[in-house]
Amino acid sequence: MYIVIVGEEGGRAGELQLALQDFGLDWKVDWLSGSGDAVALPADRRIDVVVSDMQVGRMQGAALLEQVRTLHPEAARILLLDRGHSSDAMQALDIAHRFLRKPLDASELIEAVESVQELRDLLTNPTLVQTIGLVSSLPPPPKLYLELERLMQDPDVSAAEIATLISQDPAVVAKVLRLCNSAYFSAGRAITDMRTAVTRLGTKILQRLVLTTEALGAGTMSPAEREAMQERAFRTSRLASQLLTGPSAELAATAALLAEVGKLLPGVNRGGPDDSGPHYAEAGAYLLGLWGLPMPIVEAVAYHHRPGAVRMSGFWVPGAVHVACALVSDLPLDEEYLRATYQLERLPEWREKAEKLAAVPA
Template sequence: MNQRLRILFVDDEPMVLDGLRRALRGFRSEWDMAFAPNGPAALTLMEQQPFDVLVTDMRMPGMTGVELLREVQRRYPETVRLVLSGQADEQAVFECIGLAHQYLAKPCDPESLRSAVRRATLAGSCLNNPGLRELLGRMDRLPSLPRIYHELNRKLEDPEANLEDIAALVAKDPAMTAKILKLVNSAFFGLPHTVSDIFDAVQYLGMATLKTLVLAVHAFEQYPAEAIPWFPWEPIWQHSLDVGARARALARFEEAPESVQEQAAVGGLLHDLGQLILAVNLKDEYQGIWHEAASQQRPLTECEQARLGTTHAEVAGYLLGLWGLPDPVVEAITFHHAPDASGSASFGALTAVHIAETLRPCEAELPPGTCSGPDAGYLQKLGLAGRVELWQQQLATITSS
């Protein structure tokens, strides 16, 4: 029998807490809920019993939402931390970068809240891995969702918003606009013509892909490269673009639905984000793991598992699951080195990313372990072992810009 989730809601407005109690009454069979009027009261409750999820307001007298999140992160790192914020609190939300796993805008209907909690706790199921749980507890620089990502979501919820509004929003960030246009015109998409206008780019990409590209660009660029000079930022970014383009091409070659092709491209683009997260947070320790993998010619994931009790793939899958990326994308990222562990029974985004990653030459700048060939047992289980040679021929035609 599944254990019910324990969820703690914190808000200084009694009417808000009463409204949550009424609105969420139908979830009592799934959740054990507690309600606190302020940060200190919340911490007292957490001292008495563990909670799986904390959902807090930001602007509260005395202990603010930021201060509460920081304290919960320090004391109870395994608790998933969500922010339920009014639009007027936008600036306060961005003060808690790295402290909250996900942001929800008030007013938030019960089903949206339920969906967010479900995504967070599905990702949180990874915390059954003691190594991952301990490692995440040590991290204080998890990448955050960019401001423009939240603004795009708000536009999507506006029934009067159109493509011109979306393009104008992206255009407000010249650096992001330039990066999006560069990506649209790269081999990642393989367009036969040049796109020079952000409106045309938005029209071509669609909102789901645009949001993901915004996410990827921000995730790779929010940390200064000089903070970890040993880490090969540019080769990792180029490798990610290459795997994304190859994964998309493979899914297209297999005549997968367009949605699977997009999921494969996104999974490939973000599949090594966990390496960046570990490098930024663990610094010299992670550099030592890289050096060990390179000097002993061992797979990086094997060295990570031995030293950390988890891998970069699991770290990225956990975080992106919290951010609400589609389950097939999270699966492709989490299991791209160990697809047989996923339980997947058919060709999908995971298959495409795994093949795109493993059927490629080794790169001198990257640690070993990704060029040892695909998982034969996994392909045998899917009935696809006989397609490896065809895939190799197909991938040989793809070049990365």
């Protein structure tokens, strides 16, 4: 693993080296101070990760990472932010894969780089890495969803606080009000304020709705195609959450929401007979990994069309997402996989669940 760190004070090199030794990691790290209008990145070897300060000499970190995207598309791009300047990240959402806080923390860097390595161990297709690396404008991370996730970690959070956060995005507000006033949730009384809507829907459904609106709201699809994808994702998520229990059910629900996110990327195989390029499932999983979503979700998205390729035994999140996607979208089921995981006899029960969900609004 070869890492180039640009602009950050090299005085922290000793701390990072000690941390690498503690973790038993044999990484090569080069620190470049950076000055003037240009930074001389090594051109004679593969770079796995580039970490850049927000300002490197007279060059902005985002501009440097733009060069990295062109010259080293295989490299993960990490931008360092000063505390209190998180708003600056908005200008670099299309450039940086990850954001870390300054001063650089060795453990945070190791965790970020390890997750990239784990993702690449999962998705080893070099064409995929090149394809995603060269996309000029990736869908940005679901900012509102991630903020909502952090807010929900507070056990004392109120419906009013959640409503205030959600109200920042008019598109999400419209979706929330539309859903909570649908026949499935309305109970005969119209809802017009976000605080009551949050209480009626519940936090889990709200989180999924925010995620579908943000993550599946980009791309070049027509409004009708995008709406169809979002509703299909919501149905698939609801079914996937019923196939497992406990925390696994929530992982499956989130992964199912994002199973088709790769279709928003150019140059991917969307499943058509004449399509080429990396499969949209793997491309979507790679994108989610760059966003920093948990590996079980990334893995489930990558393998939802071929669950037998997962490197674990038993029926878990990838299997649940595969079944949910197949039943909701009328796609082929891998019955051999279900037989191998002793789940085939549950298929009639799952079909019945899918039929019941199809009978109510998405």
